[in-house]
Amino acid sequence: MPARPLLVLASGSPRRLQLLNQAGIEPDRLLPADLDETPQRNEHPRSLAKRLSKAKAESAIATLSEMDLGPAFVLSADTVVSVGRQVMPKAELVEDAMANLRTLSGRTHRVYTGVCLVGPKGALRQRLVETRVRFKRLSREDIDGYLASGEWRGKAGGYAIQGLAGSFVVRMVGSYTNVVGLPLYETLSLLAGEGYDIHGRWKAATVEAEDA
């Protein structure tokens, strides 16, 4: 019997790996891409998320072609937070995080995740998922405390809904897993559409759990 194609997650994000694991899927390899994520002039946040998710998959495929591992599913994603057309930068410095939190305070913003899957035969499929999130008005103490926590580091928009900032959310419309970085419903439907045996993986996981 030919070996089943590998599943490669083209990501260095621990959140994306956790989300996939939550859905019962264990990638065989992680191949993070190192890309320039700067938006192009007048690029809509939605287009940016789509473009970068595709670029991450393509970068992983270029690396894979040098590794001779046989056919593979390659999955990637990119998350962008925006207020209107304005992209909130990924927070690397405390100043970025503070500016982001001040902008998001008391307002509704959008979180877009582009998901890209390249199947073992080379077919490329994409999804773009949007979630609307409204934050409460943040007090000075909220912002200072949150900055001190460090949870903003490396996160799109300078916050992580799965942590302390979950308490800032007044209202959310759309997928929660999309905000964390990988919309599970859309990701699993992409995988299933390309013939990835999701339920076979679940059954294998159940047997392992029973044996434990």
Ligand SMILES: Cc1cn([C@H]2C[C@H](O)[C@@H](COP(=O)(O)OP(=O)(O)OP(=O)(O)O)O2)c(=O)[nH]c1=O
């Ligand atoms: C808004 C939000 C983002 N994030 C994270 C998810 C992503 O890791 C990050 C968005 O940046 P991305 O550029 O999408 O991803 P990344 O560089 O961290 O990982 P990779 O490109 O290797 O896949 O922000 C949260 O964890 N929680 C949130 O609530």
